[in-house]
Amino acid sequence: MEYRTLGSSGLQISLAGLGCNNFGQRIGEAESVAVVDAALDAGIRFFDTADVYGGGRSEELLGRALGRRRHEVVIASKFGYRTGPGPDQGGGSRHSVIASCERSLRRLGTDWIDLYFMHVPDPDTPIEETLDAMNWLVAQGKVRYLGCSNFAGWQIAHAQGVARAGRLRGFMSVQNEWSLLERGIEREVVPACEHHGLGILPYFPLAGGALTGKYRRGERFDETSRFGNSDARKGMFGHFVSDASLARVERLERVAAETGHTLLELALSWLASQPTVSSVIAGATRPEQVDNNVAATRSDLGPELIEAVEKALGA
Numbered sequence: 001m002e003y004r005t006l007g008s009s010g011l012q013i014s015l016a017g018l019g020c021n022n023f024g025q026r027i028g029e030a031e032s033v034a035v036v037d038a039a040l041d042a043g044i045r046f047f048d049t050a051d052v053y054g055g056g057r058s059e060e061l062l063g064r065a066l067g068r069r070r071h072e073v074v075i076a077s078k079f080g081y082r083t084g085p086g087p088d089q090g091g092g093s094r095h096s097v098i099a100s101c102e103r104s105l106r107r108l109g110t111d112w113i114d115l116y117f118m119h120v121p122d123p124d125t126p127i128e129e130t131l132d133a134m135n136w137l138v139a140q141g142k143v144r145y146l147g148c149s150n151f152a153g154w155q156i157a158h159a160q161g162v163a164r165a166g167r168l169r170g171f172m173s174v175q176n177e178w179s180l181l182e183r184g185i186e187r188e189v190v191p192a193c194e195h196h197g198l199g200i201l202p203y204f205p206l207a208g209g210a211l212t213g214k215y216r217r218g219e220r221f222d223e224t225s226r227f228g229n230s231d232a233r234k235g236m237f238g239h240f241v242s243d244a245s246l247a248r249v250e251r252l253e254r255v256a257a258e259t260g261h262t263l264l265e266l267a268l269s270w271l272a273s274q275p276t277v278s279s280v281i282a283g284a285t286r287p288e289q290v291d292n293n294v295a296a297t298r299s300d301l302g303p304e305l306i307e308a309v310e311k312a313l314g315a
Helices: 029-041 053-072 094-108 127-139 153-165 189-196 207-212 230-234 243-258 263-272 287-296 303-313
Strands: 003-005 012-014 016-019 046-048 074-079 113-118 143-149 173-175 280-283
Touching (some): 012 016, 016 029, 029 053, 029 287, 053 074, 053 094, 074 094, 094 113, 094 127, 113 127, 113 173, 127 143, 153 189, 207 243, 207 263, 243 263, 243 303, 263 280, 263 287, 263 303
Parallel strands (some): 016 046, 016 280, 074 113, 113 143, 143 173
Antiparallel strands (some): 003 012
């Protein structure tokens, strides 16, 4: 397993990370334990969760699955999305940030969170207040590094400027959607991260499974798959399996076949080859998926292959 530093910090994390959003939602405790065990055996030492995943169950199951091996890994969790009706169950106020962290610590069964993300911007709270609260958590030893998720480029730059002016710890990492089918962050977010020394942790690297080749244009989808019913295809992630997206997948499959790679390798290793990426977060519901994802996450794609990918995507 290759390790990289998180942005400009000294924290080492595995290039392949495990997204735990399936825990408590698509899979239960026994299956989650099996996935975590497979990840540890494969050398994964970075686990990503959030208070909103599975209504808190993801954190609970991850904490129990790690057990005594918690000290061997880096755990990332998040706050910010509303998790309940209480005034401290969402947003970026000082009250909410501290209360959310305390609840996550209890669910994870740990004394500290290695990397704590603001999951989504809060337009109702000044970023100064949120950063100050997150810095207080660091001072208390409950959090070690700070990050943001789903921020625009200007929001990242603004937050880092506020931190610098207030002599606060700023964000060290950004977690945004990035894949061969969704490259919007390359316009502003990636340059902002390069400028401020932040490591990017792409989520949805396989575009909901579309970049595994499991969905085909003109063919009925497996009813047990994520997009096996019409409601899912009409939902917020239905664009992953639109005709336009699947046509791009077909072009990428040809590039993979011509260069002796699988589509999975192309998707994960393309991200791993980006200099701003610290770890590629891929979810799994079965141990064999973990093994496949780890084997496919490499950082040695040559410039010729990357050029072929760009040409196939019309970039």
